[in-house]
Amino acid sequence: MIEILIVFIKIVCALVWFLLLTLYLTWLERKESAVIQDRIGANRASIFGIRILGLFQPFADAIKMIFKEDFVPAFSRKFLHTLAPFISFFFVAITISAIPFGDSIRIGERTISLQILDFNVGLLFILAMLSLGIYGIILSGWASNNRYTLIGGLRGTAQLISYEVALGLSLIGLIMVFPSLKLSAIVHYQGELIFGFLPKWGIFLQPLGFLVFLFAALAETKRAPFDLPEAESEIIGFFAEYGGLKWGLFMMTDFMEIIVVSTLLTTLFFGGWQVPWMAADGFHWPWGGEWLLSHWLVVVFQVAAFNIKVFFFCWLQILIRWTYPRFRYDQLMDMGWKLLIPLSLVNIVGTGIVMSIL
Amino acid sequence: MIKALGYFIEIIRGIVITSRHFFVNMFFHILKVLGIKTKRKGAVTIQYPEQKKEIAARHRSLHRLMAREDGKPRCVACMLCVTVCPSECIYVEAAEDPDLEMQKYPSKFIIDIGRCCFCGFCVEACPEDAIRMDSGEIDFAGYTRDDLVYDLDKLLR
Ligand code: SF4
Numbered sequence A: 001m002i003e004i005l006i007v008f009i010k011i012v013c014a015l016v017w018f019l020l021l022t023l024y025l026t027w028l029e030r031k032e033s034a035v036i037q038d039r040i041g042a043n044r045a046s047i048f049g050i051r052i053l054g055l056f057q058p059f060a061d062a063i064k065m066i067f068k069e070d071f072v073p074a075f076s077r078k079f080l081h082t083l084a085p086f087i088s089f090f091f092v093a094i095t096i097s098a099i100p101f102g103d104s105i106r107i108g109e110r111t112i113s114l115q116i117l118d119f120n121v122g123l124l125f126i127l128a129m130l131s132l133g134i135y136g137i138i139l140s141g142w143a144s145n146n147r148y149t150l151i152g153g154l155r156g157t158a159q160l161i162s163y164e165v166a167l168g169l170s171l172i173g174l175i176m177v178f179p180s181l182k183l184s185a186i187v188h189y190q191g192e193l194i195f196g197f198l199p200k201w202g203i204f205l206q207p208l209g210f211l212v213f214l215f216a217a218l219a220e221t222k223r224a225p226f227d228l229p230e231a232e233s234e235i236i237g238f239f240a241e242y243g244g245l246k247w248g249l250f251m252m253t254d255f256m257e258i259i260v261v262s263t264l265l266t267t268l269f270f271g272g273w274q275v276p277w278m279a280a281d282g283f284h285w286p287w288g289g290e291w292l293l294s295h296w297l298v299v300v301f302q303v304a305a306f307n308i309k310v311f312f313f314c315w316l317q318i319l320i321r322w323t324y325p326r327f328r329y330d331q332l333m334d335m336g337w338k339l340l341i342p343l344s345l346v347n348i349v350g351t352g353i354v355m356s357i358l
Numbered sequence B: 001m002i003k004a005l006g007y008f009i010e011i012i013r014g015i016v017i018t019s020r021h022f023f024v025n026m027f028f029h030i031l032k033v034l035g036i037k038t039k040r041k042g043a044v045t046i047q048y049p050e051q052k053k054e055i056a057a058r059h060r061s062l063h064r065l066m067a068r069e070d071g072k073p074r075c076v077a078c079m080l081c082v083t084v085c086p087s088e089c090i091y092v093e094a095a096e097d098p099d100l101e102m103q104k105y106p107s108k109f110i111i112d113i114g115r116c117c118f119c120g121f122c123v124e125a126c127p128e129d130a131i132r133m134d135s136g137e138i139d140f141a142g143y144t145r146d147d148l149v150y151d152l153d154k155l156l157r
């Protein structure tokens, strides 16, 4: 009974974290783009005249979207049209269940890992769920029964399928180095040190794999410079026939994908919740000396480290989105099939050679 | 290969430029939050309803009719502005003026601002300098179209 309760609490906490971060990413996206372009950004939303940098803006947006008319075009396939945004949303939201937010906490006799479910195949699970999210795009493009959305949906599908391959292949090298698909195990492996001072993070062992994964994952989020399915300026995109909260779900899916990609980058390549040189009882500096901490402080440090890394990658992705123009479709396909996939193959072979020598 | 390297350098340059803007502007925003006054601002935005930019002297804003010393409009109802107006939004009805100098005056002078395209031809056409567009008013949106029909009372200032 108490086990179920604990899992339930973990689910609620993780979802609240996920959705709040999603909401505030919309705010961050506006603010960051504004600061990059020497503007101020949305700062008018206020509650009783209190503005604090427009921090209430996401809630204003949410309220606006909830009260908009739920419009379904007469020519669309109604059931699938309604189903599509929920499919998109669901398959992204469920990936959070495999992400480790921190090591375990001890309450009395009980150890609770800060992860909803520690799958044996956590990594595969996340990749599979991200791929299933494509169905939302195809369905929305097709069920809207509109040529533009269909083109958007097809482009989205083609893009995601080709980048899925590179995404998977780029991780094989990583799995060879950290021999597990269990995300908590991968994070634990990254707690060790190489040469006695460098944290054994994925980025140091797999720099090429990291680059390929980064590009493929950026393409996976369907945002500029890879926003071909949407392409506001030309084909409008697969969710052109949506309005109100359903459109909002697609938008949230976009931002949630950013977070998922950030958590994956953090977990796989930047040590997850590992703080450099920190073990379960405190810091052990490589130059000697140590700083011992209580259990709860260690947990706080770990969760904070995880969050900071995730925030950084969210920030970086938004920066990239506001820096680069869009690829042409053939360039996109070229980059996927002719650059990223060969590079990830090279990475696998290189990793194999180095590992057999060492 | 060399070409690809060139692209790569440009890609890096792009992100350096945007992140430089981000960090420099963020620095000045933070200084402002801390209450430190700097000459340079983090953003070039003018927060419109609270802060207003000065209107240039030649800016064509809401029309106004000039008055003579006795408060009557200078307009002599010659219909030149009505004729020249490309949007056909001026309506003038002439009436006889007892003053022999003037002979005519507008008993009705209506401008439908909703149709006006602010070309300023009416100002150019007027032989009496009776109509000008220098009131400096630029925010005259209304809730109905009728709010935007300005008659003599509203125009004569
Ligand atoms: S500004 Fe142009 S459009 Fe407007 S009333 Fe004068 S002549 Fe007509």
Ligand code: SF4
Binding pocket: B074, B075, B076, B077, B078, B079, B080, B081, B082, B092, B122, B125, B126, B127, B128, B129, B130, B131
């Ligand atoms: S051109 Fe001048 S004088 Fe003639 S009708 Fe128009 S405002 Fe009056």
